[in-house]
Amino acid sequence: MANNAVKLPEFWEAQAEVWFAQAKAQFQLRRITGDASRYYHVVAALGPSTAARVVCLHNAEEFLKSSSYDCAPQKLITMEHSSSALILVDEQLEISDDIVVTEGEQVTLICRYKGNDSVSQVTWRFLAAAPLPPPEPRPPPLALATLSPLYGSNFAVPFDGRATFEGSQGPIGPSGGRDGTLHLSEARRADGGTYICVFTLFPRGGLRAGLELQVLVPPQISAFQANPAPVSPSLSSDSQFSHKTFTPALAAICEAWGARPPSTIHWRLSTILERLVAQPNLGHSPVVSPQSSPGGPLWVSRSELWLQPNRTAHGQNATCVVSHPALITDVEKEVNLRVLYAPEVRVEGYDGSWYVNGPGGKLHCMVDSNPPPSVFTWTRMNDTLPAGVRLHNATLDLLAPLTPELAGTYQCHVDNGVGEGQAGIQVNIEALESSAADQLAFPVRLLSLPFAVALPAFFIILCLFLPVALWFRRRRQRRRHGHCASDNDVYFDGFTTAPPPPISRVPPSLKPHNTDGDRFMIVYPSPGRGDTVSLAAIPPVCSPGEREPQRHDMFCAMGGLSSHHVPLSLPQRHELSQSAGSLRH
Template identity: 25%
Template sequence: MNISLSLFLPGASGQRVKVEPEVSSYPGQTVNLRCAFTDATGIQLTMVTWIYEPKEGERINIAVFHPNFDPNYPDSPVKGRVSFTPSPPSLASPSIQISEVRMTDEGRYICEYATYPSGNEQGITHLVMLAKPQNSASIVTVEAGTKPVVVARCESLDGRPAAQISWVTTANGNGTTVSKAGADNTVTMTSEYRMVPTAADNGKDISCVVAHRTQVKPESFPLKLAVQYAPQVTIVGYDNNWYLGRTNVMLTCQATANPVALSVLWKTLSGEMPDTVQINGNELKVLKVDDAVNTTFVCEVKNRIGVGKDQVTAIVREPSVNPSNAGVVAGAVIGSLLALLLVAALVAVLITRSRRQQQGYRANGGSDMKTRIFGGGKKASKNGTGGGAGSGGVGGGNNNGPIYVYNESSSHQGLGEKNNHHQPLTMGGRPEVVATTPTAQDILLSNELDDAERRKFDELEAEERYDHFSGGAPILQLRPPHDQDDIIGDYLDDDMESQRDGSVISRTAVYV
């Protein structure tokens, strides 16, 4: 069986000898080499000769056919394996076949016609012997250094034709490929990848790609570089906040190495390890920070290649604020500020209310009567006498105080005195005169205020009605003129209490 890779075309342009330019075959197979004369009009074909021309060496006749004689096969490397086909042959189609082809059979095969009167005409076929190579790739373990070395090797063994090898990697290097003649005319291709290895190159991807005619697609061999290096060490965990009394702080010694680390050693530059330090492998734990921890910690990691180390200088600080009480302190400060703000607001409100009450109130207009009650005893009876111990005198321990009524309809009588049911109080059968002294309210409620002040008090009157009053000053209670049954007066009289100095105060009012 042979593999033809081209059409059956004339051997050369303008020539009439028809052959296949190239035929390929694997060792041990049978290959057919076809030949024909396309147009013999006016030409006499005399003889056909097949000639073998090796890649290196001289031309050799391997098969001769003359119509008047039997086929002849001279001595050659293919004698005994070459023959005309079909048999018997003809001048029109003198093809040959070679059985059990060998790698050494590769070369050029020439079909040559002897003609009259044109002379000799020929066509050439290239026989290509194929051998599928054995491909492989491997990593070369190296140590990190400063000179280029071979870090990977790829090989295509006993192939025909020679394989093509390439490298795919992000490493900074280059490949070098060499060929070597193998057995039975095969070729072995070897490629080496060289670079200056560093610790960062360890584990990088590198692939060897082999392309060959016998393969449907290139064969790839993915690998990882193996670079050995001394440990690279880093200490983590120090936050620059080691204060006196802090507990359970930890340092961790992290190391990368190839091969793996054999040992981890903690020590200090001062030579002594503090008593509050516990070591567990690559971890160093400080149970409680004290002055002895104010030192430089060193971590050393060793492997077969060498030793790597790192160090951290711990600075012990004075504690600024106890971290456990920080939240409590912050809460106390914020609470105090809020309390101060609240007290200040309350004081401002109370002062404002007190000033407004000292200025007094005025009527909103018309002929309405506004009654100011400044004290009182028990409610007077319907017959004009105060209720209490006796019907003709002042009862209980309370004295009925005067009730001042401001009548806006009278500009001359702004203040009038009124007792219960407009009857004077009597003591032992004699009328008792109650002295009245004008107060600040009396003056402010007079018509001496200008229009601007009147409008001001009108607004205060609307905003500070007693049913909405919530200030901290004494509560002033008004008895409307239409309270005929003394319902409110009842409450007021019961609420008032006389004092030893002759004054009368309320039991329920709030004072500041």
């Protein structure tokens, strides 16, 4: 190994050609033929100022076998660690800095000659990035595009239709332009790598310059619940969050794949979930792995959220936040966590006031579990279920009327596949005591009191109102069917049960001596007295010539202004009777 040791002098930037000649001689004398060995010896000999201005172009073998023009004393300007070659860049070429674009964007690769020599041809060469990180080798160089005065522009198949020369707007050559700028209408993920611009000059030869193009590829993102879901152990209290109590479980996963460069992922959690994170950094540092792809590897970032399984985490939202240079803003994906846990059971419905002959009651089995139970089992402690109950899954009906046999401790038992749970309640059916009966009857008495008062009052009012109503009805009928009174008209008692007798002419012998001729007399038989009549004088509301009742003859049926009781002799009664009889016929 001592005989093969090579100690190259520091690179002579001012005399690069001489320095390379000495380096080749050293390699031949020490029998160092490996490309990688010679390449690393050259890189080790670069001084600080030179190494900062070196760019990768060819592989080591091509670099060391370069022609005198390639190894001419030209200025080295940059360096790329991921490639295995160096580029000699002449300072007379103007070239773009390294370019970073997003997939689908336009790209402009600037390369212009600033000298006075005649340009014979412009060539772009493409050295694609390795599909996987080192030590994966890079593909061989590709002649991407050429531009010449004789043949115009030509492009390789991967770039044909997307690439154009800016210099193609005018001829190049002795009198033409010196611009070899290349335009790509759409950057593809396979376009990532090193681009070498070569100007062929006459009579000087070739000048080279290179740049790196990085094509950003945005990630595909997904976030989802872990399967199977974590299972929470049965606890006496869910408020316990001891890190030593539980075994961490995978709760959610967030992935960002197909990205270049790798994505960064972090989780935004609620306060409850922050207390349950198994480890401070677990779930916040994604695992990154490469995928082979032309133009450079694509990366998969995966972040797992591990929690202490606890039922309080069920239904909580964990937000996965993904950042990437190709994304304008961070992308957030929300995951609703699902945690399985055994049932917690309680029985409700009994209020402590169920009595014999009561209206019945219901007991409800209230369950908190995930998944929910599908089967409920009801039992009575130390006894079978009585005949007076009915089962409806989570409800137990105690049928009316309640009896002392229905008393006991009822238990509800459930199973959801994760665990079991049960709860019970003591039900007492007590006899109704007198004080309790009075308390229960008091609302009933309050409700029945209005009916007890209203019913007799209704009948009393009915008994008082009905005769008065009938009396007014009979009077209306008499007014409607009667005649207007005249001094010769007689009306009989309208209060008798028999139909009212027809109008009778007043005998002249019965007319009072003190009545005026313009008044009309109405004769009523005196009640209880068969030998007298009552003569009542009323206002003359009907004209003397009217003999038929009118709509305004209500005063004809009203009491008179004065009345006279006239004794009847036998001849007078007979005359009055004949007068009434003649009208009936």
